Amino acid sequence: MDIAERFPHLPSRLQGLAELSFNLWWSWNPEARELIRMLDIQSYRATQHNPVHMLDILPVEALERAARSPAFLDRYDAVMARFRKDVTDTDGWFTQRFGPSSLPVVYMSAEFGVHVSLPVYAGGLGMLAGDILKESSDLGLPMIGLGLIYTQAYVWQRIREDGWQEDVEQQLDRTHNPLLPVLDEHGEPLRVRVPAFHPPVHVEVWQAAVGRVPLYLMCTDVEGNQPWDRTITQRLYAKDLEQRLRQEIVLGMGGVRVLDALGVSPGALHLNDGHPALAILERLRAVVEEGHAFQEALEKVRSSTIFTTHTPVPAGTDVFPFPLIEKYLDHYFRDAGLDRDRILSLGVNPKDPQAGFNMTVFALRMSRFCNAVSKRHAQVAGEMWSEVRSDDSGATSIEPITNGVHLPTWIEPLRLQPALAERLGEDWKDTQDEPDTWQQVADIPDGTLWRVHNDRKATLLPQIDARARRAWQSGDVPAANMMGFGALLDPYTLTLGFARRFTSYKRPDLILHDMERLQRLLTDPTRPVQIIFTGKAHPADQDGKRLLQKVFRLAKDPACAGRIAFVENYDQHLAKYLVAGVDVWLNNPLPPLEASGTSGMKASVNGVPHLAVLDGWWPEAYDGANGWAIGEDSSADDRTPADADSLYRLLEETIVPLYYERGADNVPHGFVQVMKAAIRTVAPAFNSRRMVKEYCEKLYGPALRL
Numbered sequence: 001m002d003i004a005e006r007f008p009h010l011p012s013r014l015q016g017l018a019e020l021s022f023n024l025w026w027s028w029n030p031e032a033r034e035l036i037r038m039l040d041i042q043s044y045r046a047t048q049h050n051p052v053h054m055l056d057i058l059p060v061e062a063l064e065r066a067a068r069s070p071a072f073l074d075r076y077d078a079v080m081a082r083f084r085k086d087v088t089d090t091d092g093w094f095t096q097r098f099g100p101s102s103l104p105v106v107y108m109s110a111e112f113g114v115h116v117s118l119p120v121y122a123g124g125l126g127m128l129a130g131d132i133l134k135e136s137s138d139l140g141l142p143m144i145g146l147g148l149i150y151t152q153a154y155v156w157q158r159i160r161e162d163g164w165q166e167d168v169e170q171q172l173d174r175t176h177n178p179l180l181p182v183l184d185e186h187g188e189p190l191r192v193r194v195p196a197f198h199p200p201v202h203v204e205v206w207q208a209a210v211g212r213v214p215l216y217l218m219c220t221d222v223e224g225n226q227p228w229d230r231t232i233t234q235r236l237y238a239k240d241l242e243q244r245l246r247q248e249i250v251l252g253m254g255g256v257r258v259l260d261a262l263g264v265s266p267g268a269l270h271l272n273d274g275h276p277a278l279a280i281l282e283r284l285r286a287v288v289e290e291g292h293a294f295q296e297a298l299e300k301v302r303s304s305t306i307f308t309t310h311t312p313v314p315a316g317t318d319v320f321p322f323p324l325i326e327k328y329l330d331h332y333f334r335d336a337g338l339d340r341d342r343i344l345s346l347g348v349n350p351k352d353p354q355a356g357f358n359m360t361v362f363a364l365r366m367s368r369f370c371n372a373v374s375k376r377h378a379q380v381a382g383e384m385w386s387e388v389r390s391d392d393s394g395a396t397s398i399e400p401i402t403n404g405v406h407l408p409t410w411i412e413p414l415r416l417q418p419a420l421a422e423r424l425g426e427d428w429k430d431t432q433d434e435p436d437t438w439q440q441v442a443d444i445p446d447g448t449l450w451r452v453h454n455d456r457k458a459t460l461l462p463q464i465d466a467r468a469r470r471a472w473q474s475g476d477v478p479a480a481n482m483m484g485f486g487a488l489l490d491p492y493t494l495t496l497g498f499a500r501r502f503t504s505y506k507r508p509d510l511i512l513h514d515m516e517r518l519q520r521l522l523t524d525p526t527r528p529v530q531i532i533f534t535g536k537a538h539p540a541d542q543d544g545k546r547l548l549q550k551v552f553r554l555a556k557d558p559a560c561a562g563r564i565a566f567v568e569n570y571d572q573h574l575a576k577y578l579v580a581g582v583d584v585w586l587n588n589p590l591p592p593l594e595a596s597g598t599s600g601m602k603a604s605v606n607g608v609p610h611l612a613v614l615d616g617w618w619p620e621a622y623d624g625a626n627g628w629a630i631g632e633d634s635s636a637d638d639r640t641p642a643d644a645d646s647l648y649r650l651l652e653e654t655i656v657p658l659y660y661e662r663g664a665d666n667v668p669h670g671f672v673q674v675m676k677a678a679i680r681t682v683a684p685a686f687n688s689r690r691m692v693k694e695y696c697e698k699l700y701g702p703a704l705r706l
């Protein structure tokens with residue numbers, strides 16, 4: 001489809017908006033965001049920042065008004081010039097470093113968190129994938145994203161009156177998503193047959209544009225597929241094990257076929273966690289079919305495969321019983337002349353050989369380059385998979401490449417980005433991965449940074465209210481629940497943010513450990529504390545739901561004075577407001593189970609200091625002045641009581657006094673010092689530019705033989 005035909009009422013002077021609205025580039029370029037806001041602020045808000053949706057609904061008069069406004073047109077011309085240059089420029093960092101004309105890296109992932117208007121993500125793994133695509137575009141790295149698109153929301157949360165999370169089936173409407181169908185040479189939707197299924201399963205493919213990086217998303221909900229097959233891509237991380245395997249066959253093996261159909265020849269394949277690992281099989285099959293011997297084919301595929309492992313939590317690894325694998329793949333192995341036993345053995349975990357085919361083990365053995373997502377995680381993963389690495393198919397070492405976040409996306413664009421540009425120079429994004437760039441943060445006047453922060457905080461609370469209002473308006477929210485959704489939050493109170501999946505090891509109830517002590521903090525008459533919780537429990541995680549219930553009941557409890565809030569349906573939109581709008585970011589998982597964590601990075605680069613246990617990325621960043629560390633680095637059997645005590649003490653003795661001790665100018669200078677230290681030290685090291693450059697040096701360059 002021609003994008004221009006999509007918006008027949010768009011004045012010709014503004015034709016470029018069609019292409020711009022369909023390229024998520026707009027979302028991380030503040031001038032483009034501003035342009036879209038200027039077009040119509042009300043619909044910008046009402047559509048949750050979705051320009052495709054805006055152009056679909058805006059009356060022709062509004063568009064014509066913009067087309068006559070000199071101020072709008074000036075900005076439009078400037079933005080379009082930048083946009084065209086950015087998406088076509090071939091002389092980026094990557095070309096300068098490695099030379100031109102490399103084959104692309106194909107980045108495969110079950111989820112991509114690029115923007116809230118493209119809801120194909122659940123959490124951190126997807127956010128990372130989204131940030132990687134954006135950064136690859138910024139650096140001119142030839143990358144292609146490949147994943148699935150789902151017909152239903154991952155989890156649509158509705159909290160019952162008793163605080164229990166219900167998972168509502170929520171169909172997703174693709175009408176206003178920034179997506180175009182991929183067409184074949186006859187102008188019909190491209191259909192690609194997925195290997196291994198009998199009767200055949202076909203996918204159709206949608207394309208999103210992330211700057212100059214294309215993102216292809218496959219869907220099985222297409223005519224001609226059997227009903228059960230149509231639901232393969234119904235929900236991210238299908239609950240049923242067999243359906244989960246089928247989903248991963250589509251993602252991995254179907255994905256490789258889609259690349260073929262698109263004429264893409266990948267220089268390297270990057271598997272984001274184990275879900276897409278069956279791509280390896282389909283590549284093996286193709287190489288064997290070319291006439292290579294099995295061992296040769298194995299080495300050939302291996303040499304260009306890259307794998308990122310994301311979790312030390314066993315439940316985070318897919319293990320499929322052998323009979324299930326055989327049910328789907330026996331024919332495939334036979335038809336392709338692949339040695340079934342040999343391949344199945346590549347997925348056997350030496351520590352638990354009966355369990356089945358382990359996708360992480362398979363990916364580790366079949367990838368020439370593997371990485372973990374923080375230094376600490378590399379150690380933990382190294383031990384966890386030590387026996388896999390010593391397998392005779394070649395020792396693979398797990399490199400630490402610590403995650404980073406895409407700063408243009410995550411640093412609040414309306415207030416903090418301009419304040420930074422003023423001090424660090426307009427081109428700070430070009431040198432964001434150099435510590436020198438950030439030294440001048442110290443020179444931002446305390447009062448300025450404090451004002452920026454309080455303005456951001458003032459925009460967070462209405463966002464929370466808007467969500468509560470939508471829930472209320474839906475008609476099936478018990479009135480008593482409304483008190484739990486943040487109605488009583490106060491902008492002058494020290495505010496902690498806790499936003500992450502609700503699951504046991506993340507210990508969302510750590511701060512509830514001693515309720516008396518917590519209530520003293522919450523209800524202090526002159527120096528109160530409030531906490532905003534948000535996050536979803538996985539539908540099958542009963543413990544996670546119980547923890548959420550515990551939090552929600554307290555949120556409604558008058559004894560907590562409305563100073564605990566729970567916000568439903570955590571998503572990227574809310575995340576952007578939270579990481580910039582609370583005062584302190586709380587993270588207290590049970591070490592060593594947090595592989596990296598990225599939300600604390602997002603908060604820190606916004607000057608929202610991290611209050612966290614030394615796990616994941618935090619041991620690499622914490623320097624005693626840029627945030628706070630909870631607890632000792634202990635290996636006690638139950639470290640929770642000690643961690644809780646440490647958390648209360650930090651709040652009581654350090655953070656609350658620092659926040660409420662104001663100078664004559666009503667600025668808490670001591671607290672602002674911590675804010676500045678957080679930005680100055682975290683921004684240069686934990687941004688996605690540093691991370692993707694490291695990928696290029698350690699993984700992509702060698703895999704592409706550059």
Ligand SMILES: *Cc1c(COP(=O)(O)O)cnc(C)c1O
Nearest residue numbers: 123124500571572575597598599
């Ligand atoms: C950043 C982010 C996450 C991941 O945060 P963690 O700290 O890794 O738990 C999850 N969900 C959303 C919406 C995010 O923006």
